[in-house]
Amino acid sequence: MSIWEYANPVKFIRTADMLLPWVTVAAVICLVTGLVWGFFFTPEDFRQGSTVKIIYLHVPAAMMAINAWIMMLLASLIWIVRRHHVSALAARAAAPIGATMTVIGLVTGAIWGQPMWGTWWAWDPRLTVFLILFLFYLGYMALWEAIEDDDTAADLTSILCLVGSVFALLSRYAVQFWNQGLHQGSSVLRAGAVTGADMDEKVSNVYFMPLLVSGVGFVLLFVALVLLRTQTEIRARRSRALLARERSA
Amino acid sequence: MIALLTRDLRLAVRAGGGFGLGLAFFLIVTVLVPFGVGPQTDLLTQIAPGILWIGALLACLLSLDRIFALDWEDGSLDLLATAPLPMEGIVSVKALAHWITTGLPLVLVAPALGVLLNLAGPGYLWLFISLALGTPALSVIGTFGAALTVGLKRGGLLMSLLVLPLYVPTLIFGAEVARRGAEGLAVQTPLLMLAGISFGVAALLPFASAAVLRINLR
Numbered sequence: 482m483s484i485w486e487y488a489n490p491v492k493f494i495r496t497a498d499m500l501l502p503w504v505t506v507a508a509v510i511c512l513v514t515g516l517v518w519g520f521f522f523t524p525e526d527f528r529q530g531s532t533v534k535i536i537y538l539h540v541p542a543a544m545m546a547i548n549a550w551i552m553m554l555l556a557s558l559i560w561i562v563r564r565h566h567v568s569a570l571a572a573r574a575a576a577p578i579g580a581t582m583t584v585i586g587l588v589t590g591a592i593w594g595q596p597m598w599g600t601w602w603a604w605d606p607r608l609t610v611f612l613i614l615f616l617f618y619l620g621y622m623a624l625w626e627a628i629e630d631d632d633t634a635a636d637l638t639s640i641l642c643l644v645g646s647v648f649a650l651l652s653r654y655a656v657q658f659w660n661q662g663l664h665q666g667s668s669v670l671r672a673g674a675v676t677g678a679d680m681d682e683k684v685s686n687v688y689f690m691p692l693l694v695s696g697v698g699f700v701l702l703f704v705a706l707v708l709l710r711t712q713t714e715i716r717a718r719r720s721r722a723l724l725a726r727e728r729s730a
Numbered sequence: 731m732i733a734l735l736t737r738d739l740r741l742a743v744r745a746g747g748g749f750g751l752g753l754a755f756f757l758i759v760t761v762l763v764p765f766g767v768g769p770q771t772d773l774l775t776q777i778a779p780g781i782l783w784i785g786a787l788l789a790c791l792l793s794l795d796r797i798f799a800l801d802w803e804d805g806s807l808d809l810l811a812t813a814p815l816p817m818e819g820i821v822s823v824k825a826l827a828h829w830i831t832t833g834l835p836l837v838l839v840a841p842a843l844g845v846l847l848n849l850a851g852p853g854y855l856w857l858f859i860s861l862a863l864g865t866p867a868l869s870v871i872g873t874f875g876a877a878l879t880v881g882l883k884r885g886g887l888l889m890s891l892l893v894l895p896l897y898v899p900t901l902i903f904g905a906e907v908a909r910r911g912a913e914g915l916a917v918q919t920p921l922l923m924l925a926g927i928s929f930g931v932a933a934l935l936p937f938a939s940a941a942v943l944r945i946n947l948r
Binding site: 627640652659 | 874878879881882885888891892894895896898899902903906919920923927935938941942945946948
């Protein structure tokens with residue numbers, strides 16, 4: 482059991498076929514539980530009212546937006562170092578999902594920000610960084626689409642992913658320097674909150690449990706979508722190869 | 731390497747058009763801005779450093795596809811790749827040539843255009859310094875973008891999409907130096923960061939550009 486076994490597309494498809502129903506069902510259960518619990522069975526915040534409930538979409542989506550990029554970075558590294566074909570395809574499959582998560586994070590943030598901050602958009606560091614991250618996703622996907630040869634595209638995009646990661650990190654600190662924030666700091670998971678040192682700042686457990694469930698749901702959803710899209714891409718390539726062989730025969 | 735540099739410079743100057751085009755673009759952008767935002771001098775004073783930086787950045791971006799495109803078309807890029815010069819060296823020289831033909835004129839002209847936008851007194855010096863420090867980074871990052879898209883038919887738009895997000899940190903610190911300089915504030919922190927970015931990308935990014943170019947020439 483190592484990831485190198487799954488460089489064999491047939492083996493990958495077989496395993497993915499086996500895993501996919503389970504992961505999908507688990508994702509649906511977690512998402513439905515987390516969201517329904519969060520939306521209907523938690524008290525309203527005494528200051529934010531019912532708008533606080535958008536946290537169950539906003540926080541997990543924002544988390545997955547970053548994690549999807551990190552996953553792409555790892556997959557790209559694996560491709561560059563070991564020419565693991567399925568890994569390159571998985572990176573490609575993750576990009577549109579990550580971009581969608583970024584959009585969900587931005588849009589839900591705007592919907593929450595309108596009543597709370599009184600504005601749809603502010604040039605706050607966190608918001609700005611997410612917008613820049615979205616641009617990186619766009620560039621990455623556009624490069625995949627633009628290059629015809631598959632291996633060249635995989636090579637170029639993975640190097641772009643590496644360079645882009647460095648610049649995304651640089652942008653993050655540059656943007657923090659550039660403007661002070663309106664967005665609150667992390668209040669879901671923080672060291673002081675776990676040890677009980679600053680309970681005032683932490684999200685209350687009433688909100689935290691459904692948030693945790695819906696967060697797990699988003700992770701599972703991401704895994705399911707990546708598996709599905711990677712499978713689709715492998716099959717599309719195979720059918721393309723078959724067609725090419727038939728035409729030349 | 732010096733031979734390659736002089737060749738690139740000579741081509742840029744003599745082979746018509748390329749040399750002055752970036753400058754003309756910079757001039758036009760600067761002239762258009764007051765039409766867009768209105769002629770109030772205090773408003774222009776406020777936005778002048780940022781506008782000049784963005785103008786220089788766009789002028790730089792527009793000339794990027796010339797770095798490799800011509801050499802790619804007539805095959806001299808393949809010759810260069812087989813020459814006894816490491817690819818990293820070629821890429822660095824190309825970036826340097828691009829900076830001398832595009833970045834340096836922009837730096838020299840920017841203070842003159844600052845007059846049009848009513849730039850504040852101390853701003854001229856700091857605009858000049860920040861552009862002089864920042865435009866090399868723009869050239870080096872742009873060379874990476876040009877290397878990524880060298881073989882593509884319609885690479886221009888795609889290259890803008892790839893390169894512009896990479897320009898964000900340089901633009902932030904560069905414009906910050908110019909703005910603070912114009913307002914008479916302390917500029918040391920953003921200036922050091924800008925210099926750090928310039929030297930950092932000049933040292934490291936040619937390796938990525940060379941790797942990308944090798945893949946594209948495969």
